[in-house]
Amino acid sequence: MIEINSKLAQTIVDKMMKVIPYNINIMNNKGVIIGSGDKSRVGTLHQGAVQAIQENRMIEITEDTKYVKKGVNMPIKYEGVIMGVIGISGEANVVKPFGELVKITAELLLSQENIANLQRVKEKEKEEYIFKWVYGYNDYAKEFIEKGKMLHIDILIKRRAVLIQSKKKIKDKENFLKYLSLDEYHITLEEEKLLLLIREDRLEKFIEDIKEEIDLSNYYMGISEEKLNMGRAFYESIDAAEIGIKLNLNNNIIYYENVSYIFSILESKNLGSMLQLGEKFCSKGYEGELTKTFMAYLELNGEMNKIAKYLNIHRNTLNYRIEKIKSVTGKDIRNYSDLINLYLAYVIYVMRNSYYANDQ
Template identity: 45%
Template sequence: MLTYNFAQRIVDRMMKVIPYNVNIMDSKGIIIASGDSLRVGKVHKGAFEAIERGILIEVYKSSGGAKPGVNMPIYYNNEIMGVIGISGDPKVVGSFAELVKITAELLISQEYTFKEKRMEERLKDEFLHQWAYLNQEYDAVFKERAKALNINLNIERVAVIVKSIDSVKDPNFDKLRIKISKDEYLIRLNPQICVLFIKFNKNLDKLIEGISSLIDNVYIGIGFKQEIVGLSVNQAFKSIELGERLKPNQYIYNYKDFVLIHRIYEGGDKKEILEPILKLIEGGTGSDLINTLDKYINLNGEINLVAEALHIHRNSLNYRLQKIQDITGKNTKNYLDLFQLFSAYTIYKLDCNEGK
C-alpha cells in the first residue's frame, strides 16, 4: 500500500527531472501525492480507468477530477499498486510516460524490498534473542520459525558472551560480525553484552583472539557445546560471573575451567564445604595462612615458587603448611585433602567477592 509520504517523495523526485506536474493515485483512484497540493485527496476519474483497463490512459479534457495528461498503472509483484499521472498535453507529456512509470516502479520495488529486509532482520533478532534464553527442548512452533528464517537448529554450537567493562562507551559489537561465518549469529542482549552462536568445530582460540583485537575492555565467556544453545549461553554467563570473582586479573573465561567449582558452589552444603577454611580463619594468625594457601594452590604446590612469592624461606613455608594441617586436619601434600582445601578456599573467595 502506498503511503502519502512515500508517494510524495516519488513525485518530488520526478518533478526534478521533468517540467510537468506529477500525481500519484492509490488503488482507489484517490490522489495521494501531487506537485499541486490542492489536488491531494480528490478523486481522479482517469486513474479509475487506468486501474480497470490496466493500460495507459490519455485525458484530453478536464473531467471527474482529471486534467489533461497521461495516467499509467504502476505495478509491484504483478499487482497494480496505484496510478502515476503527468499533467499536460498527452501528445507532449506522453514521451515521458514510460520513463516516469519505470522509475516509479523501481523506487516502489526498492522501498518494499528494504522494508521486507528490515522486517526479516527484526524477526531474526527477536528469534535470536529468544533462542539465547530458551533452556528447554524446542517445540514445533519454534522449529518452524527457525526454518522460515533459514536457521539450522541441528548444527552443534557453543555460546560466546562478550561483556563490555566500560559501562559508558558503546562497545560497537557490530565490528565482530566479520569474525562469524555462515550459520553463525550475533545478537546484542543489552547495550553492554552480546552473544555469539559459534559452530562447535570452529577454532575458538583464533576467534577469541580476533574478538580481543577488535574490541578493548571486554570480558569474554565461553560455554560448552549444547544441543539447547541457551544452556551454553547460561554457562558462558556463569564463567564470567565466577571468573570476575575468582580471577579478576583475567579477561577470558571458559566454563570448562569453572564447571566443577560451580557445581560444588551451587549444589553442595556450603557450610560443610567451608569448614576447613573457617577453622583456618578462627585458628590462624591474621591473613598469613590464608595467603599461604592461596599461593600454594595457584602455584601448583611448587615450594620454591610459593616461598619466593611469599618472600619467605622454605622452612618458614613448611612451618605454615604444617600449621594449616594442624588447624584444619588437612594435609596439603595429600591430593584429597588438598582438593577439600581448594574447594573451601574457592567457595570462600566467591562468597567474599559476591556482589562486587
C-alpha cells in the same frame, strides 16, 4: 501487500520533477493525491485517477475542465495489482513518454521496497527463532528443527555459547561479529553483553583471530562446554563469565568445564565448614589486602619475587601477609593442600553470596 505511501510518493515526485518540466501527481489506489508538485492538491480526489483505476487502463484527458486538467493518468501496478496512479499535466501526446518513465520508476521502487520488506520480515523471523533457540532449555522438537532448516539454520551442529561481557557498553561489537562464519550467530543481550554461538570446530581459530584484533583485557568471556542444546550452553556461558567477574580473575577467558566443579560444590549439602572458612577469610581480609595477596599467589604460581613486584610490596611484607593469612584461616598457602582448600572456600563464599544477592 506493499503500498505506495505518501513519503515514497512525494520522494518520487520531487526527484522526477527536477528533470521533467511538468507537474506530476501520484495517487493511491483510491484515487486520492498523496504526492504532488502542487502541494495544495495533496489529499484531494483525482477524477482522472479514479477513472484509470476503474477501467484499468491509461486515461488521456485532452481538455481542461472544472475538475480535471489535461494530461495522462497511468495505473501503477505490482504483480498485476493496481497500487496507484501516475498523473502528468500537459498535452497528452507530449507528456505521455514522461508518464511512462515515471510509471516505470515507481514500479521499480515498489519492487525494491517489497524485496526490502521481505528481507526485513525474514531477518525478524530469524532473530525471533534464535532467541527461542537460546532461551529454550528442553530438547528440540522435530518441528523446531524443521523451522530452523527453513531459515537456513542447522541447530544440530555442535556449538559453544560464548558470552562476552564488559563493564560498559561493548565498543568492539563489529570486530567480534566480523569473525563469525555464516552458520554462527549472535544476540545482543544488553549494551554490555553479547552472546555468540560458535561452531565447536572453529572456536580456537575464532579466539586467535579476535586476540589479534581486540584488547580482551576490557572483557570477560564465558565459554560453555560443547553442546547441541544452546539453551543449556547459554546458561553455562553466563555462569563461567560470572565466576571471572566475581573473582576478578586475570585470565578473562573462562571455560565452563574448568570451573564447573564450583557449581557442584555450591549444590552440595555439606557446605557449612567451607562457607565458615570463606567468611572468616573474607571478613578479616583487611579491606582486600589479604585476598589480593592470596589471588596473586595463585595466579603467579607462588613465585614470591614476582608476587611482591606485582603487588608493589617488599618481600618481607609479602611473607608477613602470608603468615597473617595462616593466623586468620589456619591454612598455610605454601602447603598445596591448604592452598586448594582455602581457594575452594573463598570461591564458594564469594559465589554463594553473589547468588543470594541476585535472588533478592
